[in-house]
Amino acid sequence: MNSTAVTLCFLLRDEAAGTHVLLGTKKTGFGVGKIVGLGGHVEPGESDGEAACREVFEEAGIVVREHDLRVAGLIEFVFPARPEWNMSTSLFTARRWTGDPVESQEIIPEWFPVTSLPLARMWQDAEHWLPLALGERAVDAVIILNDDNETVASAEYSLRGV
Secondary structure (H helix, E strand, O other), X not given: OOOEEEEEEEEEEEEOOEEEEEEEEEOOOOOOOOEEOEEEEOOOOOOHXXXXXXXXXXXXXXXXXXXXXXXXXXXXXXXXXXXXXXEEEXXXXXXXXXXXXXXXXXXXXXXXXXXXXXXXXXXXXXXXHHHHHOOOOEEEEEEEEOOOOOOXXXXXXXXXXX
């Protein structure tokens, strides 16, 4: 199966009300209007970690160093009706960075409690893996989408220690 290499990076911070995660409302491109994680394509010659750091900076103005990333998993997204959309997505979390999130041309960043994720406003697949990826272990998953390219046909996943 051919797939495009992409990354997602979830910044986590502890507040009095619990742990929060930085997500953003997509303003352009794939998934416009949905709340998504920060991330995007891995450029040629770039590691997954380098791509995650670059994308967080481009989308929210925050500097994350590669050594501050924690591997949170790998998600294979399969679009049978649009195989050119297939993605192999490396997931990361980070608890250390420099700067405060700012809106970009692509994303309106917003903090959400990990215990109250805005799943109804996200891609439907997020409910299957995102809560797991934000935990202490990494999640590996294969998400197969229905022909509408939105709803989940099947989700298989496993957890691994990091």
